[in-house]
Amino acid sequence: xxxxxxxxxxxxxxxxxxxxxxxxxxxxxxxxxxxxxxxxxxxxxxxxxxxxxxxxxxxxxxxxxxxxxxxxxxxxxxxxxxxxxxxxxxxxxxxxxxxxxxxxxxxxxxxxxxxxxxxxxxxxxxxxxxxxxxxxxxxxxxxxxxxxxxxxxxxxxxxxxxxxxxxxxxxxxxxxxxxxxxxxxxxxxxxxxxxxxxxxxxxxxxxxxxxxxxxxxxxxxxxxxxxxxxxxxxxxxxxxxxxxxxxxxxxxxxxxxxxxxxxxxxxxxxxxxxxxxxxxxxxxxxxxxxxxxxxxxxxxxxxxxxxxxxxxxxxxxxxxxxxx
Amino acid sequence: xxxxxxxxxxxxxxxxxxxxxxxxxxxxxxxxxxxxxxxxxxxxxxxxxxxxxxxxxxxxxxxxxxxxxxxxxxxxxxxxxxxxxxxxxxxxxxxxxxxxxxxxxxxxxxxxxxxxxxxxxxxxxxxxxxxxxxxxxxxxxxxxxxxxxxxxxxxxxxxxxxxxxxxxxxxxxxxxxxxxxxxxxxxxxxxxxxxxxxxxxxxxxxxxxxxxxxxxxxxxxxxxxxxxxxxxxxxxxxxxxxxxxxxxxxxxxxxxxxxxxxxxxxxxxxxxxxxxxxxxxxxxxxxxxxxxxxxxxxxxxxxxxxxxxxxxxxxxxxxxxxxxxxxxxxxxxxxxxxxxxxxxxxxxxxxxxxxxxxxxxxxxxxxxxxxxxxxxxxxxxxxxxxxxxxxxxxxxxxxxxxxxxxxxxxxxxxxxxxxxxxxxxxxxxxxxxxxxxxxxxxxxxxxxxxxxxxxxxxxxxxxxxxxxxxxxxxxxxxxxxxxxxxxxxxxxxxxxxxxxxxxxxxxxxxxxxxxxxxxxxxxxxxxxxxxxxxxxxxxxxxxxxxxxxxxxxxxxxxxxxxxxxxxxxxxxxxxxxxxxxxxxxxxxxxxxxxxxxxxxxxxxxxxxxxxxxxxxxxxxxxxxxxxxxxxxxxxx
Numbered sequence: 001x002x003x004x005x006x007x008x009x010x011x012x013x014x015x016x017x018x019x020x021x022x023x024x025x026x027x028x029x030x031x032x033x034x035x036x037x038x039x040x041x042x043x044x045x046x047x048x049x050x051x052x053x054x055x056x057x058x059x060x061x062x063x064x065x066x067x068x069x070x071x072x073x074x075x076x077x078x079x080x081x082x083x084x085x086x087x088x089x090x091x092x093x094x095x096x097x098x099x100x101x102x103x104x105x106x107x108x109x110x111x112x113x114x115x116x117x118x119x120x121x122x123x124x125x126x127x128x129x130x131x132x133x134x135x136x137x138x139x140x141x142x143x144x145x146x147x148x149x150x151x152x153x154x155x156x157x158x159x160x161x162x163x164x165x166x167x168x169x170x171x172x173x174x175x176x177x178x179x180x181x182x183x184x185x186x187x188x189x190x191x192x193x194x195x196x197x198x199x200x201x202x203x204x205x206x207x208x209x210x211x212x213x214x215x216x217x218x219x220x221x222x223x224x225x226x227x228x229x230x231x232x233x234x235x236x237x238x239x240x241x242x243x244x245x246x247x248x249x250x251x252x253x254x255x256x257x258x259x260x261x262x263x264x265x266x267x268x269x270x271x272x273x274x275x276x277x278x279x280x281x282x283x284x285x286x287x288x289x290x291x292x293x294x295x296x297x298x299x300x301x302x303x304x305x306x307x308x309x310x311x312x313x314x315x316x317x318x319x320x321x322x323x324x
Numbered sequence: 325x326x327x328x329x330x331x332x333x334x335x336x337x338x339x340x341x342x343x344x345x346x347x348x349x350x351x352x353x354x355x356x357x358x359x360x361x362x363x364x365x366x367x368x369x370x371x372x373x374x375x376x377x378x379x380x381x382x383x384x385x386x387x388x389x390x391x392x393x394x395x396x397x398x399x400x401x402x403x404x405x406x407x408x409x410x411x412x413x414x415x416x417x418x419x420x421x422x423x424x425x426x427x428x429x430x431x432x433x434x435x436x437x438x439x440x441x442x443x444x445x446x447x448x449x450x451x452x453x454x455x456x457x458x459x460x461x462x463x464x465x466x467x468x469x470x471x472x473x474x475x476x477x478x479x480x481x482x483x484x485x486x487x488x489x490x491x492x493x494x495x496x497x498x499x500x501x502x503x504x505x506x507x508x509x510x511x512x513x514x515x516x517x518x519x520x521x522x523x524x525x526x527x528x529x530x531x532x533x534x535x536x537x538x539x540x541x542x543x544x545x546x547x548x549x550x551x552x553x554x555x556x557x558x559x560x561x562x563x564x565x566x567x568x569x570x571x572x573x574x575x576x577x578x579x580x581x582x583x584x585x586x587x588x589x590x591x592x593x594x595x596x597x598x599x600x601x602x603x604x605x606x607x608x609x610x611x612x613x614x615x616x617x618x619x620x621x622x623x624x625x626x627x628x629x630x631x632x633x634x635x636x637x638x639x640x641x642x643x644x645x646x647x648x649x650x651x652x653x654x655x656x657x658x659x660x661x662x663x664x665x666x667x668x669x670x671x672x673x674x675x676x677x678x679x680x681x682x683x684x685x686x687x688x689x690x691x692x693x694x695x696x697x698x699x700x701x702x703x704x705x706x707x708x709x710x711x712x713x714x715x716x717x718x719x720x721x722x723x724x725x726x727x728x729x730x731x732x733x734x735x736x737x738x739x740x741x742x743x744x745x746x747x748x749x750x751x752x753x754x755x756x757x758x759x760x761x762x763x764x765x766x767x768x769x770x771x772x773x774x775x776x777x778x779x780x781x782x783x784x785x786x787x788x789x790x791x792x793x794x795x796x797x798x799x800x801x802x803x804x805x806x807x808x809x810x811x812x813x814x815x816x817x818x819x820x821x822x823x824x825x826x827x828x829x830x831x832x833x834x835x836x837x838x839x840x841x842x843x844x845x846x847x848x849x850x851x852x853x854x855x856x857x858x859x860x861x862x863x864x865x866x867x868x869x870x871x872x873x874x875x876x877x878x879x880x881x882x883x884x885x886x887x888x889x890x891x892x893x894x895x896x897x898x899x900x901x902x903x904x905x906x907x908x909x910x911x912x913x914x915x916x917x918x919x920x921x922x923x924x925x926x927x928x929x930x931x932x933x934x935x936x937x938x939x940x941x942x943x944x945x946x947x948x949x950x951x952x953x954x955x956x957x958x959x960x
Contacts (some may be wrong), residue, residue: 103510
């Protein structure tokens with residue numbers, strides 16, 4: 001397994017007034033044998049980043065490297081495998097499970113292929129006899145297992161899992177998460193695990209990176225990021241996550257009525273810090289902080305704790321963290 | 325297209341008739357030339373240009389040949405040429421159609437552009453053009469008709485390929501290293517086969533007609549060979565002397581053309597959406613099931629919603645009925661917030677729709693008792709129910725984009741509610757709409773009221789949806805997965821809004837969600853549904869003491885920010901039963917660790933603690949560690 005790294009990766013769609021920078025100069029490293037969780041809301045660019053890595057969308061600038069070597073050809077990119085969100089859409093309805101998996105196996109004889117398909121199905125806790133069934137005969141969770149088996153069949157260096165539990169029922173989500181964690185430990189997989197759900201990301205990840213409007217605003221060890229976030233956006237996400245025993249009425253800093261309730265348009269991102277209009281410790285609540293609306297905090301991020309894209313990264317600490 | 329669909333296409337009377345005709349024509353095409361080929365060529369100098377006689381029922385032509393035999397024998401040539409032209413058209417069309425998917429982006433665009441240009445060119449003109457190039461005769465005509473149809477077929481293929489190419493499984497195959505040609509052969513073509521088959525069948529019919537046309541004009545089949553078109557042309561010269569000579573080949577062309585077209589249409593009908601006729605289930609069916617159903621608890625006094633033994637059935641594809649909602653009892657008191665939790669297929673949304681009288685037309689809704697906001701909707705005409713419930717029940721759906729009319733300003737849509745139900749004037753209604761948008765904290769409500777739904781973000785649209793519910797004074801707000809499509813930060817805002825609205829107006833709220841944590845945040849009471857029935861209902865504070873194994877498993881399987889990362893998550897083995905194939909007795913038993921023989925009998929809801937009822941023969945009494953930890957470790 002190898003290390004995947006994004007260096008200044010930028011993805012821009014369209015041109016002129018309709019141009020949209022979905023991913024804006026992302027630096028992120030997924031160390032070999034570890035799980036990096038990427039969280040962010042819809043439209044933050046997290047899926048686009050994964051698609052850029054496997055070549056489904058072209059990068060505008062920047063480099064994506066595998067162990068330092070840039071990925072350029074289709075052959076290079078095949079060493080990364082993407083597992084999609086919706087297992088109902090990601091398997092060909094006309095092909096049996098076995099055929100779908102076998103497609104990703106290359107250069108093997110027919111008999112060896114069948115044996116390998118059976119091994120892979122067992123690896124994802126499915127009965128090898130399932131190789132002959134069509135996807136329509138499987139539940140959502142079983143299909144997602146097949147999709148995982150297909151990704152593993154290509155013997156990838158890195159697996160990118162894009163919201164793989166979002167389309168599943170909660171009772172099934174648990175078993176898929178268990179499988180991901182189990183596979184990662186047994187096979188030492190390198191995984192970029194993308195989800196909008198902090199609790200899910202937390203459960204499987206060693207490192208957590210938080211994305212907002214095309215940029216990584218905070219990244220660090222999972223426990224550290226969750227227990228002492230250094231970016232107010234991470235704090236806001238944590239506060240908003242529904243949990244038992246957390247009443248809706250408990251005010252959190254992000255409920256301040258002076259703040260924008262809507263995320264800004266990615267077509268026209270705010271100047272300075274992109275989060276400043278929603279930031280509970282930004283210029284809308286503390287008028288003296290004009291720096292947030294004027295100066296982009298991103299360039300100084302590598303020197304701050306958790307590589308936080310916040311001018312007041314050290315101050316975020318003073319916000320009280322709930323005892324859990 | 326599956327075997328079942330073919331069968332269904334043939335079962336339909338039109339399809340069956342068309343298929344029968346085609347079989348008859350095929351048999352004729354094979355045997356007619358063998359049996360009568362020579363006889364049809366036989367000239368009879370004694371009977372030139374005769375009318376109908378006993379020897380020649382349809383008369384003879386100028387050389388004294390029997391016209392009836394010639395029409396029968398011409399079947400093979402006419403059909404053969406039409407099918408050949410269709411084959412050329414389909415092959416050329418498929419090749420041109422998949423070319424953009426195989427070639428790179430630029431070359432692909434060039435092909436697409438060329439095809440579009442060719443489509444714009446009139447087909448018959450194209451055929452005449454090709455006929456001139458390839459020379460007059462059968463070969464030229466086949467190529468002309470085949471190639472003339474190719475562009476439109478290519479366009480059909482392109483459109484369908486483009487749609488399938490965007491699907492994830494094609495991207496996944498690409499990532500797995502599947503080559504372009506294999507991608508087309510294995511993933512693209514098989515998944516667009518249905519529309520292609522339908523169109524090719526219809527096309528065969530029009531090719532037959534086009535051929536007859538060309539032959540009739542003298543551009544097709546040349547003597548001594550003959551097809552229907554040619555026979556028609558010859559017969560037409562003498563139509564006043566012997567009408568049958570012209571009519572017979574004409575009828576043959578029409579019948580064969582119709583057979584192809586109708587078969588294509590009936591296949592298309594089966595492949596596409598079929599109109600489902602409204603049916604009613606047999607009465608005995610309901611009565612038998614009602615015996616075991618759960619009932620609403622006896623509630624003295626005020627209620628805003630009572631449903632007792634609510635059942636929603638749909639006609640099953642293979643006959644009979646399935647009941648996605650199968651005997652639900654639900655009671656909501658005024659001002660109460662009740663959460664309905666369940667996984668997909670548990671029947672929770674359908675329950676809400678049935679209560680609001682919004683169940684799909686094909687559904688059959690029955691209940692022992694159903695009262696919504698003091699109105700008993702059953703037995704009343706639909707318009708009266710809409711009138712009565714229109715102002716008393718507000719619905720908030722998962723995707724507000726689809727519940728707003730995209731071509732109407734948001735303010736106008738809100739105003740419409742009171743204009744219709746309360747007869748309020750335009751200006752007053754609009755003023756109230758702005759006021760309600762302000763109530764749900766939409767910033768700059770005057771400006772926002774003049775915007776269209778697409779100009780609203782998801783969270784704002786959901787607020788506007790709530791505002792629409794508040795245009796009158798609802799007694800009951802039913803919110804069906806209102807935050808599922810929203811980000812967590814926005815979800816929190818919308819939930820808070822619902823809570824505020826509930827506190828201000830005193831309306832009862834029924835929140836339907838798959839996320840038990842969301843329900844626990846907003847609601848006082850939780851109703852857990854599984855396989856179309858209520859399995860447990862309990863106050864939110866008692867979730868830690870959930871008694872039904874399914875509720876407990878649901879609670880344990882969802883990770884939250886306090887879950888132990890070193891321990892595997894709790895899981896529920898198996899999958900929920902299909903509504904058409906529910907086990908006898910407890911529907912959860914096959915997945916339940918505590919199931920035994922007793923569970924073969926369906927358990928009814930029974931009290932296990934004050935205000936807590938569970939439908940289980942083996943209710944758990946041990947407190948749930950995990951939830952208790954979380955509950956006590958929380959912030960409140």
